[in-house]
Amino acid sequence: WPVLGGPFLLLFLGVLHCGCELSARTSSTADEKANAEGISHGRVRRGWVWNQFFVVEEYTGTEPLYVGKIHSDSDEGDGSIKYTISGEGAGTIFIIDEITGDIHATERLDREEKTYYTLRAQARDRLTDRPLEPESEFVIKVQDINDSEPKFLEGPYIGSVPELSPIEHPVLASRIEAKMKTTQNSGTSVMKVTASDADDPTYGSSARVVYSVLDGEKFFTVDSQTGVIRTAVADLDRETQDRYELVIKATDMAGQMGGLSGSTTVTIVITDVNDNPPRFPQKMYQFSVSESAAVGTPVGRVMATDADMGENTDMTYLIRDEEGGELFRPLDYESKRTHNVVVEAINKHVDPRFVDLGSFRDQTIVRVSVSDADEPPLFRPPEGAVMEVQEDARVGALVGIVTAVDPDMENAPIRYAIDRVTDQEKIFNIDTVTGAITLGKILDRETAGWHNITVTAVEADNLSQVSQTSVSIRILDVNDNPPELATPYEASICEDAKPGQMKDKNGSMV
Template identity: 55%
Template sequence: MKLGKVEFCHFLQILALFLCFSGMNQAELSRSRSKPYFQSGRTRTKRSWVWNQFFVLEEYMGTDPLYVGKLHSDVDKGDGSIKYILSGEGASSIFIIDENTGDIHATKRLDREEQAYYTLRAQALDRLTNKPVEPESEFVIKIQDINDNEPKFLDGPYTAGVPEMSPVGTSVVQVTATDADDPTYGNSARVVYSILQGQPYFSVEPKTGVIKTALPNMDREAKDQYLLVIQAKDMVGQNGGLSGTTSVTVTLTDVNDNSPRFPRRSYQYNVPESLPVASVVARIKAADADVGPNAEMEYKIVDGDGLGVFKISVDKDTQEGIITIQKELDFEAKTSYTLRIEAANMHVDPRFLSLGPFSDMTTVKIIVEDVDEPPVFTSRLYSMVVSEAAKVGTIIGTVAAHDPDASNSPVRYSIDRNTDLERYFNIDANSGVITTAKTLDRETNAVHNITVLAMESQNPAQIGRGYVAITILDINDNAPEFAMEYETTVCENAQPGQVIQKISAIDKDDPPNGHQFYFSLTAEAANNHNFTLQDNKGDVTPYL
């Protein structure tokens, strides 16, 4: 016959009652001789209370008061002259005593988990005099435990992590269940653990609650999380024991057990030759099933004819390899490049070196596309010279430009008139020959900086620019001039030979060896013998 939880508890209660009645003589109070005790003027021996501990079963479900035990004094002859009283914890409210017989009963259902024992005091009184016939003495009523509490996981549910690929038996986490029943009595609080869900991947130690891995080589990339259900059962796991459960979420943490892998063995990208230096040509990415630092990688160009033209770096956020241009591209010089690129993990776990190299290779081909480029001059700056005496139409020099494209389209020339507002020069549209268009004057403008435009005849929107510096050579085409108008005064008593004025001259021309002026008096002044002129190699000093 199977008993349910309630029926089993009642069975234990009936059994305990039987044991209480069968051992009543041991629970009854008896007397032993001690030092003298005086009562009513007569000398007699003091009688002490001696007892065994009382027990009462918790969670009694009956309707009648539960018999606890019996107090009895040897003085009591059964004639009703002795009455018994209780005091202390729970007296009258929980425990009552039949004052005639000394029988003690519990009037309420008791819970050992709330209070495990009660300390009371008993006394036997003479009913007529109300005086004690025995000394007052303490005794304890202990609440006998039954298995009425299931184990509980107070810290659940649990979360834990364990590295993937861990060996069998690696500890994951320890779970602990507590049972409110009496651990010192029977097996009511003796818990064993078992796993209800999570096999065959994990196991649990029955006595300690330590969860361990049970399968080798669990792969996070295949499954990264497991939900375990752990049971704790009291009564050492026997039938009739109570149980509680908790959940444990176990996450496999990543280790670097996967190599980077390019999705393709080769890639091809087309880029225009006009792309500026430092521009991004392409982004490639090697896939890595790991995460976090274990998926971090670096890229490098290990071979190919584009080693000096391109470089590759890593985008730390996306782990992509970024290919950029280091030098200008020229379709006419080279139309394609081939790069051999390697992706390698930055943090390699030595435990998994046997799995192979943690790197991968791919080939990237870069096709350079032709772009219609403007004409290019043979020189960035042309320097030319012409005399200011040159006649209109004199040839000064020639500029040359060509179309760098494969089509080599013919070029036509013109002068940017914003740099030649006075239109001093002309250029032949076909030959690039520059000639004078006006008389030049070095003293007005010694150097002319003009911009020459070269346009493709098939695409006039493609315009190249060349720069020409034209220096005007000087000729002696300007007479000397006095530096200023002179007005000189002289005292009437000035002495002969006294300097009265220094004069000088200037010349707008710029001869290579500098100016040399010669001074003389005009004919009218030469007839005046009061003054003379002394030439000081450029400066003149007139004398009296």
Template identity: 50%
Template sequence: MDKGDGSIKYILTGEGAGTTFTIDDSTGDIHAIQRLDREVKAQYILRAQARNRLTNRPLEPESEFIVKIQDINDNEPRFPDGPYHASVPEMSKVGTSVIQLTATDADDPTYGNSARVVYSILEGQPYFSVDAKSGMIRVSLADMDRETRENYTVVIMAKDMGGQLGGLSGTTTVNITLSDVNDNPPIFDQRLYQMSVPESAPVGSVVGRIWAKDRDIGVNAEMKYCIIDGDGRDIFDISTDPTNLFGIIVVKKPLNFEKKPSYTLKVEGANTHLDPAFRQRGPFKDVTIVHVSVEDVDEPPLFDLSAYYVELPEDAEIGTLVKTLSARDPDAANNTVRYSIERSSDPEKYFYIEITSGSLMTLRSLDREEIGWHNITVLAMEMNNPTQITSVSVAVKVMDVNDNPPLLTDFLEAYVCEKAKAGQVRKKICNKCGKNTLKCCKRTDSAVFVYLVLGCKYKLMLRNKLSTLFHLPIFISDGEQPVQTSTSTMTIRVCSCDQEGNAMLCHPEAYSLPASLSRGALIAILACILVLLVMILLMLSLRNHRKKPYLCDEEENVHENIVRYDDEGGGEEDTEAFDIAAMWNPREAHHHLGKMRQDMLPEIESLSRYVPQASVMGGGGDSNVHGYVLAKLLEADMDPCAPPYDSLQTYAYEGEGSVAESLSSLQSGTSNTDHEYDYLNEWGPRFKKLAEMYGVLETNNPPLW
């Protein structure tokens, strides 16, 4: 229909129209406007139609057609999972498969040879090879040894077009490791090991380590060690460390240098795992010799026993030999041993041990009733090395001796009814008769027995109806030698009883305590009364003492006033301790006498009959002062509570017409020089003269100063 005049227009629609493909609307030629890739899109579905150019009316229905992209060899083979890792046991045979590789080619395998791949090895020969078609890598060299070389790198190439010239290719790397097999026996790195251990090493101590080296690894190198021979196989033991590679030699039994200074061990090391491929070779093992030297150590003394037990009677005399302990120095030097007792184990020092012989003796009297067991610790020490000390326990059991009299623990008291018949049993003193331990006795020795004068069951015979209180003596004796005895008294009261024999009322002289008031309560009441009496006596005694205190009352005005002045007098401020008006100006003595303290006048009057009224140098005006001084002096001599000190007072007034002249050296009228401060030498004669003047001191008596 197309005449070529351009009246027909061609239209293209569908996949890739306008982008990948275009059409010439005049001629209908279709062109590709970009590069086509079959591996991206192998075909396109397009639709074409012819239309009138002027009217745009279709001249025919749309036609659909498919455009297929023809493949060309534009893609090389690829290994999607490379690089690869593989392993193969060492010593594998030739042809043993290692790993299979597969290369992919994006080209069309149905069109030509673009996707037909061939494999070849570029690197890794002569150890490995690859199958050209399948890509399987195999061992190509026999007896490859891991211990010689463990890792190999193999490079494989895949080429399309069947490997022909012009084909595309791709490569990959395969890392091949030879896995270990137990193909090597263990070998000790030394044929003879030298070790040493101190004799003091405890059981379980490590002596040394040995190693049977194995070129294999992993489980193929794990070892098991054992002592197969030697004189030390019973003294030492060997085990494998946690890595299962080394052998650890340890002490199995205590060592003693003096008994055996060295040992020899024959040790075997063998693999624990045997590879099935090498069973014909037998177990892989090796043997070595271990020489162990025992080093001498200064050991502490050793007692002949681990503990001592001794029985000793409690009446053993002081100095009795208890036990002779023996300890020796286990070393070859055999140093001298000294003994002592650890004081904390015998604080009361009941025992003594002889320092050189080890004889344990008593130092104090023993008493089983106080201490039945003595657990003491004895120390043994080397004289040349005090740091080497050993202790041992000595248990001393104190055996009982009959040295205590039997005692009744309960207060013996009973009652009997007024109308009790003769021969009626009222109270059992003992639970049992004969040589048996009794509960009614205080047990102090091993066995205590009680015998009553009239038997175990004491029968009361009421023969005297007038008596309402009976005191029965009881004789107590034990049954061991030497026999120990004691006595006790049983009190029996006569009471009025009911029909059942229960006491209702006892006679006054035999009145028993009510049931609600125990004997302990009565004792407590009596004790309280006694305490009250003592307190009353103490209060009365204290009251009497207050009347005569050791220090006189304030009314007696005795004070210790030590006053220091820079002049001869300080006035009334220096004499506030008590009223000294009587010792002021004698011309006013009578005037002040009437104003003296009321508590002074009775004392002077009461003492006037004891004090002689002697005149002093004709000075009748000083008689009151004279009497007062003598009265106070006599009172102080006779008063047991007078203080042991004197009262020293100084006054401004010296006294009129005093034959002693001035007592002051501070302002002497005859001296214009500096003051003399030797008061003792200056005042001494003046005091003496004053005392003689008042008749206080006779001239032939020793001076008071």
């Protein structure tokens, strides 16, 4: 017998035991066949004897590979017994020596294609071809060798992990603290990779796979047993590098020398967290706007940038006057030519885990220069004038003077006029140069106590620059009318009435 080693000895003993049971179970069938073929029942029955058969896969020798021997204990070695086999691969893959019962494999076998073959053995008398033993079934197992490398059937892989993912700590308190915590296999779990090995998992270590990182081990680790990939550092920064390409290797034989290996690529995308504040590209901006611009006119645009992505870049802007003044008001070049405002950008969605990284806001100074514009004349006072004149004033008498100035130039000539729509009767006149208002007609307070007129002022050098003001003129009363009875009265008196006497309501003298 060939030396097969400890495990095969056990299998051999087990098969011998099974052989005895098999002979006992099939004795009645054998007796029936013996009776039919004239076999004497006086002979003591004997059983089969053979090995538990194994054949190593991927045999590359030039001669047929010895598998084992089948033997009947009735065989006395004189060549009178003929051994035959039937079943899977009989006569093609497996051949038997009819005299010795030796079985050989003629083809190269692959356990990953077929793990075992079921055959049947028969011992017959060579001369009469009578069966000497019951036909019995046996198995030839294909013994595994490490000929299959691990394979990642689902690769290549793509996974993701948030930037600044912690090491050991479930909540990242600070970037510095996280950098100090880099314990092996304590990083944030990213994903799991799995390799399969077609070798026999029940035999040896041929299918026992361990994992390792070939490329990218500075930033990520892989659990050698489970294939779970974790972060190795806590300062992964998406803004610096937003993806990593790893090469993960799986080695069978539990990683021992001589084991086969396979590899796969793993792309790990670093997702964004809100760890960057808004930033203005400039600390100061300068704009210019005309003083004639209306409230709400765009002056310029400032924009802060944020290195993050998506909603982490959402921000609000605030504006305030550097001196605390009112922001939204008309501009006046003559009173203030420069305004400084502070614009602040603030992140909308601040992550409390990263507040220790600094303030999530930024500010810039905006300097706005007000440019001069040709403005219409300004009346003094601007809200209009109230004048008074006696109703008995003569035609040509001075009522009052209106004054307007050019806000852009001192002593610029101004021309005045009365809007005749408001003084159709031409009761008043105005000096076009001085703005003096005089009477054009006699006044009568009892007819009109007030007159409201509109005076226009225009720049002599630019007739398009026109402004208006209202002038209210009050007519002052003078004693120019005698008293009058409200209704006519008729009285009678007696001729003999005495001085001082009056009539009562009944007509009697009292």
